[in-house]
Amino acid sequence: MYARVDGAILDELKAIVGAANVLWSSEALEPYAHDETPGLWSMPEVVVRANSASEVSRVLRLANERRIPVTPRSGGTGLSGGAVPTLGGIVLSLERMDRILEIDRENLTVTAEPGVITGNLHRAVEQEGLFYPPDPASLDSCRLGGNIAENAGGPRAVKYGVTKDYVCGLEAVLPSGEIVRMGGKLVKNVTGYSLIQLLIGSEGTLAVITQITLRLLPLPPYRVDLLAQFPEFEPAIRAVSDIIARRIVPTTIEFMERDSVLASERLLGKQLPGRDAGACLLIQLDGRREEDAYADMELVGDACLENGALDVLVARDRPTRDRLWEGRRVIIDALKHESPVSHMEDVVVPRAVIPRLVGGVHELAAEQGVRIVCFGHAGDGNVHVIALKDDLPDARWQELVPALQAGIYKLALSLGGTLTGEHGIGATRRAYLPLALDPVLIDLQRRLKAVFDPNGILNPGKVFP
Numbered sequence: 001m002y003a004r005v006d007g008a009i010l011d012e013l014k015a016i017v018g019a020a021n022v023l024w025s026s027e028a029l030e031p032y033a034h035d036e037t038p039g040l041w042s043m044p045e046v047v048v049r050a051n052s053a054s055e056v057s058r059v060l061r062l063a064n065e066r067r068i069p070v071t072p073r074s075g076g077t078g079l080s081g082g083a084v085p086t087l088g089g090i091v092l093s094l095e096r097m098d099r100i101l102e103i104d105r106e107n108l109t110v111t112a113e114p115g116v117i118t119g120n121l122h123r124a125v126e127q128e129g130l131f132y133p134p135d136p137a138s139l140d141s142c143r144l145g146g147n148i149a150e151n152a153g154g155p156r157a158v159k160y161g162v163t164k165d166y167v168c169g170l171e172a173v174l175p176s177g178e179i180v181r182m183g184g185k186l187v188k189n190v191t192g193y194s195l196i197q198l199l200i201g202s203e204g205t206l207a208v209i210t211q212i213t214l215r216l217l218p219l220p221p222y223r224v225d226l227l228a229q230f231p232e233f234e235p236a237i238r239a240v241s242d243i244i245a246r247r248i249v250p251t252t253i254e255f256m257e258r259d260s261v262l263a264s265e266r267l268l269g270k271q272l273p274g275r276d277a278g279a280c281l282l283i284q285l286d287g288r289r290e291e292d293a294y295a296d297m298e299l300v301g302d303a304c305l306e307n308g309a310l311d312v313l314v315a316r317d318r319p320t321r322d323r324l325w326e327g328r329r330v331i332i333d334a335l336k337h338e339s340p341v342s343h344m345e346d347v348v349v350p351r352a353v354i355p356r357l358v359g360g361v362h363e364l365a366a367e368q369g370v371r372i373v374c375f376g377h378a379g380d381g382n383v384h385v386i387a388l389k390d391d392l393p394d395a396r397w398q399e400l401v402p403a404l405q406a407g408i409y410k411l412a413l414s415l416g417g418t419l420t421g422e423h424g425i426g427a428t429r430r431a432y433l434p435l436a437l438d439p440v441l442i443d444l445q446r447r448l449k450a451v452f453d454p455n456g457i458l459n460p461g462k463v464f465p
């Protein structure tokens, strides 16, 4: 069992990080009681805002000795409740560790602290003509530590992969308080097990990340965006397969159903491109040479039209591009605006079976009498499914959510997919892990967790069923 945070522990925490960085009034704690996961809320006993690896180390050593739960937190934008302190204890915030330490133009790396806002890192490296591809849609509020811990993806994953493909060095603090450094500015490294890859996606349950070295690419100078409008969903996904079969890998292929475009319109109070189509694809291409990007644009446009697109809009400049993307960027907010209570899933399936997944989800919605909207990353099979409570009675909603979760997961698994592509297991999906993973694998992961964290103080109540 865990100990509570008492006055003596508060004093010790103040001695480590300074009294101003220990928050314990209920007003100050409230913002740390939730992340962006709808409906999940749990108060910490105290929030500690660390400013260095050595402070993180001293906090963890103390918590480990006294058996106090510690929940690491960076931007608090998670969508599976990972940063929510479901068992109370200490929230260890990394938000003050927000320095970009070095952009190395010769080795094409950037070294930064976990509290750096992802969008700020993008802008800093882009000023140097460099490029950090992972681009979660939350990039102006999420932070690198959370991106590493969740292995964040984003629209550009189709061509450039996800966070794990860019991390070459980490500094982390173990629950014992030991500070360890792994990797560095290295393109290759097979010295021992890849513990870096183990920590990526470990959702704050194994160690606290305190410094990150990321690989960069040259910034592609040319970019063109297309919005292809289809009468319905199936031909849109056929077009995606056709584009890839033509050996073009766009940076991004996002899809939106009509309901999501209309919800964005209602939030923004204006008409959006794509409003009359059954389904839209938003496709982005980039290249080192203008003529290459435009040649790919022609081929992609042809593939869409040959697969039944009604129309393909092209954006070559910033204002037009912003207009094409406006609806996609606000979908989550728009649906929240329509129904403040909702539930979001993040299943991933092989790209070609997305229509079967989306069709099955809509059948489930009709059976259960609930409104569901799907959108997401058509290029990598990652579908976001949002169920809206609207005016369903509370009791009906409470019984509906677990039934929907199980139904959606079973459907995704039956199509060769899995529970989550980028939002993680966290608190909200842990009960369903056995649907996806063999008991032997769950047990192996539990044993790994025990090696890192024998007292179970780091982010308890997450990931494991």
Ligand SMILES: Cc1cc2nc3c(=O)[nH]c(=O)nc-3n(C[C@H](O)[C@H](O)[C@H](O)COP(=O)(O)OP(=O)(O)OC[C@H]3O[C@@H](n4cnc5c(N)ncnc54)[C@H](O)[C@@H]3O)c2cc1C
Pocket: 035, 036, 071, 072, 073, 074, 075, 076, 077, 078, 079, 081, 082, 083, 094, 114, 135, 136, 137, 138, 141, 142, 143, 144, 145, 146, 147, 148, 149, 150, 151, 152, 153, 154, 155, 203, 204, 205, 207, 208, 209, 210, 332, 422, 423, 459
């Ligand atoms: C509008 C919206 C759009 C989104 N779009 C995307 C998207 O396109 N792609 C995507 O992948 N996600 C997306 N997300 C989800 C979320 O933004 C990502 O999971 C992001 O990586 C979380 O980062 P964060 O800094 O907010 O982490 P937090 O919410 O603070 O934490 C997330 C997890 O990481 C752990 N953690 C945080 N910092 C550390 C650290 N330093 N060391 C160890 N563990 C740590 C926490 O304990 C928790 O388990 C979106 C969220 C919203 C609200």
